Amino acid sequence: METKYIDTPEWDKTFALSDKVNHKKVSFTNRYGIRLVGDLYMHKSQTGKLPAIAVCGPYGAVKEQASGLYAQTLAERGFITLAFDPSFSGESGGQPRYISSGEIYTEDYSAAVDFFMLQPEVDRERIGILGICGFGGISINAAVQDTRIKATVSSTMGAFDPYDKDQRYEMRRHLNEQRTADLLAGRINERSGGVPANLPDEIRSAVLVVHGEKAYSLPASQEAFGKLKGDNKELLIIPGASHTDLYDRMDIIPFDKIEAFFRKYLR
DSSP states (O other), rough: OOEEEOOOOOOOOOOOOOTTTEEEEEEETTSOOEEEEEEEEETTTSSSEEEEEEEEEEEOOOTTTTHHHHHHHHTTTTTTEEEOOOSSSSTTTOOSSSOOOOHHHHHHHHHHHHHTOTTTEEEEEEEEEEEHHHHHHHHHHHHHHHOOEEEEEESOOOOOOOOOOHHHHHHHHHHHHHHHHHHHHHHOOOOOOOOOOOOOOOOOOOEEEEEEETTTTTTHHHEEEEEEESSSEEEEEETTTTTTTHOOOOTSSOOOHHHHHHHHHHO
């Protein structure tokens, strides 16, 4: 894997740069040959081999938003963190743009783990991932596939399939009509919505599922958690919180719990 460091002359995030961390932009390539771009955060005073966390989401967002906020905050707490744009989005590559691929998104997390494996500051046995919204489900899928991931946090998991069978049929019909329209127009670039989240229970590593009590998507996390096995799985429901509160509400996101969870299982 070729890793590159990219000059970042201006701070371009939706949140302020912390004076406690160093930041640099990086790029690396997944096994589909797609170039991914991310922001690497590390506490200024940290030394030695450190635990690392890769962060992605919400679905349709970019690293300058919620994933970057999570990554910087966890870096302030002593982790090396990487907030990255998934394939087909943001500064990352992949054509056509804005499409969904659960398989490729899952590979993106493994590519982020590969990136960490090559960093001299990272303890290779202490790597975790975090997914927000739609990438909450993707992160759990990645944990199934990649046993190098020792701990996973899913925050405000997106509800991809809140429909009955007739609604699902109409959605499929709409998507296929759009495919025909794109074909006749000589393009493949129309946005088509989310991806289904198939969440197996074959995860031996630790998982923390975080969701807001008032989130429309709460059943997604409850259903996913119900499929997980083992005494290293936790469900944390935040009283009064909505779905988007867990994107960037620093007074609501349970960073103390998230830090404690990663410290327990990345050791």
